[in-house]
Amino acid sequence: MSGISTGRASADVSLQSALLLYGAKDEETVFATAHPIALVKGRPTIGAGRPLQRDALISALTKLAEHAAPKAEFLPPTVLGISPSAVTWWCPPGMRRVFFKCQTLGERSAIVPHPGLVFQAANAGFRVFAVAGNDRPAADTKLYEPPYFNTWDNGGICIGTARVPKRVDVASIPRWEAGFFESAFTHPNAGGKRVAYKDGEYAFWRDMLDGKFGDSFPLECLVPMKFAVQALVNGRVGGVA
Incomplete structure (x- = not known):
């Protein structure tokens, strides 16, 4: 599986896992599961999931936000x-x-x-x-x-x-x-x-x-x-x- 360049990280990244969100309504998420990603005949495939606890979900989203958000930096007048x-x-x-x-x-x-x-x-x-x-x-x-x-x-x-x-x-x-x-x-x-x-x-x-x-x-x-x-x-x- 080829890497994906984030444009900000120091190295390329690859697909590791998937989070699935469940809810009774479109905008009401009440449950989440985490799934490993495996290569099946050369194609990434979502594996069996496990319930994702609140603390683990918050930790994962916090780490994602740290990498996705623009880093604070000095802006020259140009x-x-x-x-x-x-x-x-x-x-x-x-x-x-x-x-x-x-x-x-x-x-x-x-x-x-x-x-x-x-x-x-x-x-x-x-x-x-x-x-x-x-x-x-x-x-x-x-x-x-x-x-x-x-x-x-x-x-x-x-x-x-x-x-x-x-x-x-x-x-x-x-x-x-x-x-x-x-x-x-x-x-x-x-x-x-x-x-x-x-x-x-x-x-x-x-x-x-x-x-x-x-x-x-x-x-x-x-x-x-x-x-x-x-x-x-x-x-x-x-x-x-």
């Missing part, structure tokens, strides 16, 4: 929201190196200006969006398309060979960012327009790599989306491709 399945944060605008490896632009690398970015690492995938301005985004801050290759609609990032963490937590934010910035951009993905620029995205990134914009990202090239930051934090932005 964190915009956390949930059991996602972390959303802001990356201020600045100069960062990018890497390109594609047929049209060749293999190139340069330090270029980036807009403010909002990242979200989640169990469902990795996403990035742009924001205008230098201040920490608020709930109603408008999101823009990420002006990058290797991105899908709704901010989805094509991971490819990028090395990103397995964990989704605040402590892993630097490694998620490194996985994005240190991987090579190879091609524009299918979907909507990512950047508003004469002659398209290849011309835009050629000019970026050539240093045309100095140390200021051209915000007029950002493509607006219909979402704000709060919608992303609350899980109301469409799924990752």
Whole structure:
């Protein structure tokens, strides 16, 4: 039986036992039994149960709650929201190196200006969006398309060979960012327009790599989306491709 990654534990876990709850009505549980799990012809099968006493039930649920609940941790000012399945944060605008490896632009690398970015690492995938301005985004801050290759609609990032963490937590934010910035951009993905620029995205990134914009990202090239930051934090932005 294969293990199941919890995303929080230090090791994988596997199915061990089952609890069955009994009651006369849908929302009235009056009795519980514990059952071992055995492999029968390669399939996990629930074995015979035994009555579960109140103290044992409370102990089991307490241990589950300790592992399932998010651990208390210091939240830096760049964190915009956390949930059991996602972390959303802001990356201020600045100069960062990018890497390109594609047929049209060749293999190139340069330090270029980036807009403010909002990242979200989640169990469902990795996403990035742009924001205008230098201040920490608020709930109603408008999101823009990420002006990058290797991105899908709704901010989805094509991971490819990028090395990103397995964990989704605040402590892993630097490694998620490194996985994005240190991987090579190879091609524009299918979907909507990512950047508003004469002659398209290849011309835009050629000019970026050539240093045309100095140390200021051209915000007029950002493509607006219909979402704000709060919608992303609350899980109301469409799924990752």
